[in-house]
Amino acid sequence: MRLTRRGLLAAGALAPIGLSTVARAAEPDLSALQPITGDAVPIGREERAARLARAQALMKANGIGAVLIEPGASLVYFTGVRWWRSERLTAAIIPVEGDPVIVTPFFEEPSVRESLGIPADVRVWQEHEDPFAVVAGFLREKKLLGRPLGIEETARFFAVDGMWRALAGVKIVSANPVVRGCRMFKSPTEIALMQKAADVTMAAYRWTHPRIEAGMTPKDIAALMSAATVKLGGQVAFNLILLGEASAYPHGSGKPQRVARDEIVLMDCGAVVYDYESDISRTFVHGTPNAEQRKVWEQVRMGQQRAFAAAKLGASAGSVDDAVRGWYATLGYGPDYKLPGLSHRTGHGIGMDGHEPINLVRGEATKLAPGMCFSNEPGLYLPGQFGVRLEDCFHMTAAGQKWFSAPPTSIEAPIG
Numbered sequence: 162m163r164l165t166r167r168g169l170l171a172a173g174a175l176a177p178i179g180l181s182t183v184a185r186a187a188e189p190d191l192s193a194l195q196p197i198t199g200d201a202v203p204i205g206r207e208e209r210a211a212r213l214a215r216a217q218a219l220m221k222a223n224g225i226g227a228v229l230i231e232p233g234a235s236l237v238y239f240t241g242v243r244w245w246r247s248e249r250l251t252a253a254i255i256p257v258e259g260d261p262v263i264v265t266p267f268f269e270e271p272s273v274r275e276s277l278g279i280p281a282d283v284r285v286w287q288e289h290e291d292p293f294a295v296v297a298g299f300l301r302e303k304k305l306l307g308r309p310l311g312i313e314e315t316a317r318f319f320a321v322d323g324m325w326r327a328l329a330g331v332k333i334v335s336a337n338p339v340v341r342g343c344r345m346f347k348s349p350t351e352i353a354l355m356q357k358a359a360d361v362t363m364a365a366y367r368w369t370h371p372r373i374e375a376g377m378t379p380k381d382i383a384a385l386m387s388a389a390t391v392k393l394g395g396q397v398a399f400n401l402i403l404l405g406e407a408s409a410y411p412h413g414s415g416k417p418q419r420v421a422r423d424e425i426v427l428m429d430c431g432a433v434v435y436d437y438e439s440d441i442s443r444t445f446v447h448g449t450p451n452a453e454q455r456k457v458w459e460q461v462r463m464g465q466q467r468a469f470a471a472a473k474l475g476a477s478a479g480s481v482d483d484a485v486r487g488w489y490a491t492l493g494y495g496p497d498y499k500l501p502g503l504s505h506r507t508g509h510g511i512g513m514d515g516h517e518p519i520n521l522v523r524g525e526a527t528k529l530a531p532g533m534c535f536s537n538e539p540g541l542y543l544p545g546q547f548g549v550r551l552e553d554c555f556h557m558t559a560a561g562q563k564w565f566s567a568p569p570t571s572i573e574a575p576i577g
Contacts, residue, residue, distance in 0.1 A: 194364070196394035197360060201354060202435075203354075203435040203436075206279065209278050213239060213261070216340070216342075219339045221257055224308070224309060226310060227255060227256045228254070228255045229252055229296065229312050229313065230254075230313040231317065233246070234512075236252075236253055237436060237513065238344060239343075240278060240281060241276050241277055242278075244265075249269075249292070250264060250286075250293070250319075251263070251264065252296070254299055256305060257305070258303075260279075260280050261279065262299050264284050264286065264299070266285060266286060266288070267285040267287050269285075282299075292323070293324055293326060293327035293328075296324065306328065309333070311335065311338075312334070313340050314336065314341075321333055344517065346531070347512060347533075347534055354436070355439065355554070355556070356565055358395060358433060358438055358439035359439040363441065363577070364393050365432070366430070366576050367576055369382065369428075370575075372385055375419075375422055379401075380402075382426075383430075386430050387400060395434050398430075399431050401428070402418075404425070406546065408444065408548040409544050409545065409548040411540065411542060411550070423446060423447070424448070425446060425454065426444070427548060429552065437513060439566075440515055440536050441554070443551065444550055444575065446572065450572050454549075455572055457543070457547075458572045460489075460492060460549075461541050462570070463488075464488065464489060464503075464539040464541070465551050468482075468508065469537055471484035472529055472555065473561065474531070475529065477527065477528060478519050478529060482507040485507050486523070501543040501544065503540060503541060503542075505540070508520065510535055511554055533557045534554060534556040535554060537553055537554065538550055538551070553568045
């Protein structure tokens with residue numbers, strides 16, 4: 162789980178222990194669920210080799226001599242190396258030609274090699290040595306000192322500062338044209354893993370929904386989703402549960418919440434299958450919807466469909482947000498981000514990270530193209546009352562847009 166605001170608010174709800182009295186009264190029976198991820202195919206060496214080839218082609222096209230990547234999704238994407246960030250540098254340096262190098266502390270080398278999924282040199286540094294001198298030495302050997310060094314966008318400042326110190330006069334540039342130029346466009350294998358993650362989350366929703374009872378807390382409901390997700394063969398990415406008035410605030414409230422009769426339940430949940438995420442939200446009423454709840458739910462359903470219809474090949478990503486936000490304004494919401502209304506972007510990119518470039522947001526000029534993947538979540542939020550968010554992800558194909566999960570069609574059948 163990423164340490165986003167949503168993740169932090171949901172963190173307490175992920176543990177399957179410490180259930181409330183309501184939840185403990187009947188421990189969940191998971192016997193009806195079976196793993197559905199046995200046929201999932203992880204990313205292999207050939208695909209990583211193709212990624213490196215594309216990255217190097219983009220480096221040549223953008224005049225970049227090498228790219229430095231710290232631990233995180235991009236490091237896994239290009240090298241397979243699964244590591245964490247600390248004060249000790251571990252990083253991949255991808256040169257414009259030839260094999261990458263992994264720079265890591267001496268005592269970490271055996272562990273780093275365990276997940277290395279590409280041909281690469283591993284160069285180490287001792288505790289008293291400067292790791293950036295090791296990077297500089299590699300660039301010097303490759304005769305790349307006169308070319309710009311690209312830094313992956315999530316890298317910490319200490320990596321940039323370290324390269325400035327190790328190589329006086331080095332030109333530091335953004336590696337976005339390279340890294341985004343690869344990661345934004347998913348391959349069929351990546352799409353299949355994202356589809357599997359969505360299938361897991363939807364199956365977990367279908368199992369969890371009928372088991373929600375009055376008096377349950379967000380933690381209780383999240384525990385059910387987590388248990389189902391794991392039994393189905395996925396990993397838990399996050400489970401954010403918002404009850405009653407808390408649903409009016411997109412990432413919730415820290416106030417105590419319990420399921421109450423005829424009040425809103427908003428669930429925003431995701432699974433991971435071989436590094437690729439799902440992100441699906443469902444909103445329903447525990448009991449009988451009133452006229453206002455029903456009206457807003459239907460407006461969001463139609464808003465989601467308008468966003469999907471606007472997401473055509475060649476359209477700008479920003480135009481998708483414009484289409485739904487403009488329509489909401491005709492219903493009396495907003496204008497713009499004003500509440501009551503849609504207070505956040507219509508959607509975000511998704512893949513190995515739950516949120517990744519680019520976004521369906523005003524002013525984003527990037528054109529939609531095959532392989533791009535997005536969430537579609539034009540929620541409506543009424544402060545002091547409730548909110549409704551329906552979220553499904555889709556991907557662009559050569560024939561147009563395609564859902565990963567089918568949106569629900571009515572508040573009576575809110576899971577879909």
